[in-house]
Amino acid sequence: MNNQTALITGASSGIGFELARCFARDEYRVMLVARHLDELQEAARLLQQEFWGVEVLLLPFDLSRPETAEQLYAETSRRGLQIDALVNDAGFGETGYFTDTDMQTELNIIQVNATSLVHLTKLYLRDMVRRxxxxxxxxxSVASFAPSPCQAVYAATKAFVLSFTEAVQHELKQQKSAVTMTILCPPPTDTNFFHVAHAENTRAASHAASARAVAEEGYDALMDGAARSLPTLGAKVNFFSSLLLPDSMLATLMNTQLHAAEK
Ligand SMILES: NC(=O)c1ccc[n+]([C@@H]2O[C@H](COP(=O)([O-])OP(=O)(O)OC[C@H]3O[C@@H](n4cnc5c(N)ncnc54)[C@H](OP(=O)(O)O)[C@@H]3O)[C@@H](O)[C@H]2O)c1
Structure with a gap:
């Protein structure tokens, strides 16, 4: 063990699990957050099977509840653990016209993807800056770079995450802090995301990248203290297009990704 601790939300599956795997490989103690205890236990079993001696702590918490960030912070403090790396990965989306989608689902998307991310960042970043x-x-996400019709709320939360992250990165530089913040903007990636978002049969889902490859690029960028990670050529094209094209054209391009995949 390197005696450092990583707290990873959304760590029971997909990109979050693969990020937890990177930390476990580098002998961090990993604290895994997600709602379902059975899936957290399975994730822990896989990590302990692959990395002998890794310490895995499970935190079954629901980040769609406003009180969860404070509860998580209280729990890590109660255990006397300093968080050396925080990964805000938990997130989900929904697909459909905004007039048709369920409001409570979208309020939960905002809470998990944006509000809880800000809240956890506030709690742990203050300690990091002090140290x-x-x-x-x-x-x-690549959805951070463009409006996304039929995933309007999801993409708006990811644009929020980008704006928030870039602003705080700037503040950390002004404060001459050694603490770093990195944003990982995955392209469509082969995880449960499309199933949860009711977007399984879309073009985006049909050319999804590997979660392991995406997570490894994000992890390397985090360890390098890089500002952003754009895994795959597709993510880089999304980013550079957003600098060149008007939002109306980007919205059309994003929308085509949610059309039905050709058989
Ligand atoms: N896959 C893609 O194409 C893609 C592309 C760009 C960005 N992303 C982003 O990558 C992140 C990870 O998604 P993924 O693709 O790896 O999907 P995933 O396999 O569905 O993983 C989502 C993780 O978040 C957890 N989670 C969901 N709701 C939660 C809640 N209310 N409280 C706590 N944990 C919760 C899930 O566990 P429980 O269900 O047990 O809570 C799971 O561990 C998300 O932020 C997503 O927006 C994904």
């Missing part, structure tokens, strides 16, 4: 060490990985 002048630590790193935070925010999981955005």
């Amino acid at each position: 002048n060490e630590g790193r935070i990985l925010q999981v955005g």
Whole structure:
């Protein structure tokens, strides 16, 4: 063990699990957050099977509840654990015209993807800045760069994460802090995301990247203290297009990704 602790939300599956795997490989103690205890236990079993001696702590918490960030912070403090790396990965989306989608689902998307991310960042970043060490990985998306019709609320939360992260990165530089914050902007990635978002048969889902490859690029960027990670050529194209094209054209391009995949 390297005696450092990483707290990873959304760590029971997909990109979050693969990020937890990177930390476990580098002998961090990993604290895994997600709602379902059975899936957290399975994630812990897989990590302990692959990395002998890794310490895995499970935190079954629901980040769609406003009180969860404070409860998580209280729980890590109660255990006397300093968080050296925070990964805000938990997130989900929904697909459909805004006039048709369920309001409560979208309020939960905002709470998990944006509000809880800000709240956890506030709680742990203050401690990191006081110690002048630590790193935070925010999981955005290629949807951070463009309005996304039929995933309007989801993409808006990811644009929020990008704006928030870039602003705090600037503040950390002004404060001459050694703490770093990195945003990972995955392209469509092969995880449960599309199933949860009711977007399984879309073009985006049909050319999804591997969660392991995406997580490894994000982890390397985090460890390098890079500002952003754009895994795959597709993510880089999304980013550079957003600098060149008007939002109306970007919205059309994003929308085509949610059309039915060709058989
Ligand atoms: N896959 C993609 O194409 C893609 C592309 C760009 C960005 N992303 C982003 O990557 C992140 C990870 O998604 P993924 O693709 O790896 O999807 P995933 O496999 O569905 O993983 C989502 C994780 O978040 C947890 N989670 C969901 N709701 C939660 C809640 N209310 N409280 C606590 N944990 C919760 C899930 O566990 P429980 O269900 O047990 O809570 C799971 O561990 C998300 O922020 C997503 O927006 C994904």
